[in-house]
Amino acid sequence: MNSTYKVSVNKVFEFDVTEEDILKTDITSNLDTTHHVLLDNTSYHTEIVQSDFNAKQYTIKVNHNTYQVNIADELDARIKEMGFSIGSSKQVNAIKAPMPGLLLDIQVKTGQEVKEDDPLLILEAMKMENIILSPRDGIIKSISATTGDAVDKGQLLIEFE
Numbered sequence: 001m002n003s004t005y006k007v008s009v010n011k012v013f014e015f016d017v018t019e020e021d022i023l024k025t026d027i028t029s030n031l032d033t034t035h036h037v038l039l040d041n042t043s044y045h046t047e048i049v050q051s052d053f054n055a056k057q058y059t060i061k062v063n064h065n066t067y068q069v070n071i072a073d074e075l076d077a078r079i080k081e082m083g084f085s086i087g088s089s090k091q092v093n094a095i096k097a098p099m100p101g102l103l104l105d106i107q108v109k110t111g112q113e114v115k116e117d118d119p120l121l122i123l124e125a126m127k128m129e130n131i132i133l134s135p136r137d138g139i140i141k142s143i144s145a146t147t148g149d150a151v152d153k154g155q156l157l158i159e160f161e
Contacts, residue, residue, distance in 0.1 A: 006077065008070040092135045095158040097151040101125030106147055108158070112140045120158055123151070136160070 007015045026038040037044040049066065050059040056076070058069045072080075082098050105122040108114060118134045138160040145157050 003073060006072040008072075009067050011068065011070075093160045094156055095120060095132060095135075097123065097153055097155045097157055098130075098132070099123070099125045100153050101130070101151060103145050103147055103149045103151055103157075104129060106143060106145070108140050108143070110140050110143055114138060114140065132157075 003019050005017045007017050009015070024039075028036045030036060033048040035046045037046055044062050047061040048058060049061050052058070056071045058071070060067050060069050082096075102124045103121060104124050107119050107121060114120070114134045115137050116134055119131050120134050121132050123130045123132060141159040141161040143158055145151055145155070151157065
């Protein structure tokens with residue numbers, strides 16, 4: 001399988017980069033953060049100025065020009081489609097079923113204050129129990145399902161205030 005990465009530069013330019021593209025690039029490490037890159041017979045001197053590996057955000061200097069780079073893979077795109085992406089997840093106001101299944105337990109009540117990563121509910125799908133955690137701190141505004149309900153993918157389960 002040939003993975004494709006979505007690379008955003010300065011939030012203006014977007015590129016699709018494949019593993020094949022990466023293999024065609026000649027990269028030599030000079031130090032931990034500096035590299036010499038040879039691509040299409042053009043030489044580049046690069047330095048990783050700052051990196052946030054978890055958010056996949058980097059500040060990179062290429063030939064004395066600085067760029068803000070974000071990298072996303074296929075899994076990141078799928079997570080974003082489900083409404084659980086990093087960064088924007090802090091703005092989530094609703095929890096939807098990530099897959100069809102049976103709602104085994106609801107561990108919160110309307111009006112309850114929750115913290116990020118608190119368990120909200122347990123969803124059984126394909127004979128596995130999936131604990132759905134709170135993506136942010138907040139107060140439960142409403143609960144749209146009850147224990148024992150069969151839910152469809154994308155069905156609204158919980159809303160935050």
